[in-house]
Amino acid sequence: MKNNSWMRLFIVMLAVAMLASACQKPGEEGSADGKVEFEFWSAPNPTQQAFWSDMAKAYMQENKDVKIKVTPMPESPSSEAGIQSAIAAGNAPAISENISRGFAAQLSASSAIVPLEEFDGYDELIKNREMTETMSTWKFADNHQYVLPIYSNAMLFGWRMDILKELGFDEPPKTYSEVLEVGEKLKEKHPDKFLWARADLVKPTWWARWFDFFMMYNAASEGNNFVEGDKFIADDKAGVETLEFMKNLSEKDLLLTREATDPFETGQAIMMDIGPWTFPYWADKFPEMKQGETYELSMPPVPDGVDPENAKTFADTKGLSIYASASKEQQQAAFDFVKWVYSDAENDLTWFEKTNLPPARDDLSTNETFAQYFEENPQLVKYAENIPNAVPPIDSENTVEIQEAIGKDALNPVIKGQKEPKQAWKDMKKSIDGMLK
Known part of the structure; x- marks a missing residue:
């Protein structure tokens, strides 16, 4: 290596x-x-x-x-x-x-x-x-x-249930098509709101991939490994589907990729990657955030045709x-x-x-x-x-370089509209294969 x-x-x-x-x-x-x-x-x-x-x-x-x-x-x-x-x-x-x-x-x-x-x-x-x-x-x-x-x-997504109910939904969406349906209704009623506010989606920061790409990829692939030793063994179909989903969100103006202060808490966005460390902050700064009322938690959405009950996420x-x-x-x-x-x-x-x-x-x-x-x-x-x-994170001594490649070669350019998902996945795969040899 x-x-x-x-x-x-x-x-x-x-x-x-x-x-x-x-x-x-x-x-x-x-x-x-x-x-x-x-x-x-x-x-x-x-x-x-x-x-x-x-x-x-x-x-x-x-x-x-x-x-x-x-x-x-x-x-x-x-x-x-x-x-x-x-x-x-x-x-x-x-x-x-x-x-x-x-x-x-x-x-x-x-x-x-x-x-x-x-x-x-x-x-x-x-x-x-x-x-x-x-x-x-x-x-x-x-x-x-x-x-x-x-x-x-086990990283989860938070959803603003108060806004979802206003749009006519009683629970968080579980599949890609359900998420896109929510996004369509959101833009119809609130053109200035977004589905997901995450500036890191257009940055190559290696560790950020744990909280966006790997949450989605693990769900799409039902937990398939990404690399094993000196081999790239990721699920190509799940990887491309993940990038296509991100492309759809970007094209429909559902992603806020500029810096924003507390976009989920203020209702500027209705979905957010959330870890348990969030709750003490909310208790102090946003006591109105109450589970079952203001927000609900869910596993990452999966591609249509994948059973949501088998969804995995990033640890x-x-x-x-x-x-x-x-x-x-x-x-x-x-x-x-x-x-x-x-x-x-x-x-x-x-x-x-x-x-x-x-x-x-x-x-x-x-x-x-x-x-x-x-x-x-x-x-x-x-x-x-x-x-x-x-x-858990991939077990490779090239973890930093691999996750930088995911951002630079695939996720970032797809969201910016610079690459098609299949080409982006191919470019990323080539970069990672070169690191592992």
Whole structure:
């Protein structure tokens, strides 16, 4: 695979760091009092750091022979760059959270993280946390599991139900033709309104594709993978249909692609990609936004002929990885700590309450532990129900370049009217194939 200059430098520096680590004297990785010590890097978020600090304190109370130091990971210029720098310098922790599937592919390609399924107790962990189905979509191209997902935001679309009802619709549209029908009625009654306001649709920003293209593509393809190892395996039919749908929306003036302030909340647009982090903002700034009255949530629409019940979406999700530079003793101790945390659903409830990020559990919507929380926060129920239907980011060390190509070669020019969908898909495919060889 082709890598950028930073990645090549990173691999060289990693090799040097691992050689230095191999030359350590016996016992250097332990503590003077015989305890197993390891460092846990939390995400650079106060609520997540607080959660892991509390978990570490509780675990150490029960396990006196373990010492865990929880610190937030460096985030300048990004948390990914901070992790890479630490690995190259030989200063990596034993374990960290905040790892996306795409970034894990980079780390695993240079043997910087270790397969989790090889640890004693792995199967028990997956069983106890009820995450077998969720983990099936996280398997990497080499059949290993390098990341244990902590949370999973099954990205949904919000619809302004007050405006839909005004147009004569009682529920959000589920298929492309239904969406276009809504759009036609909208323009007839409110020519100045739009279906979807999203300036990123005409920008090549790589991460933006998670919240537009991949939501739509995953729904159209019923969750078909996009790349696998060094092969482009995307569903061509679903990909072209996704672009054709976006073209139709653009041609019918249903997309607002210039910057706008709170277009969904103000009713300038009636559809918006929404994650659970939106609701605290609404509670503070837009208390009139009430589920079932002002808005409703739905999975992404699908092409005509595709069963909406089989729709998939994008999973905004990150997890834990264990680093190869740690000693075997530290690695197992770190894994045992994680296994202990996830042996009790009450810990996932605490996480949910502190962070508003849905735990990556198959049973989140049915487990009685979370019932009262969902009664108090009904807007989160649909996110929980669709965790098994949410597809994580692609596992490629070329994730950034691949998603830039989706924007530059396909999505952006189609929406701007510069390319036809079939040609755009063909051009994008050619670019991505070149990256993967």
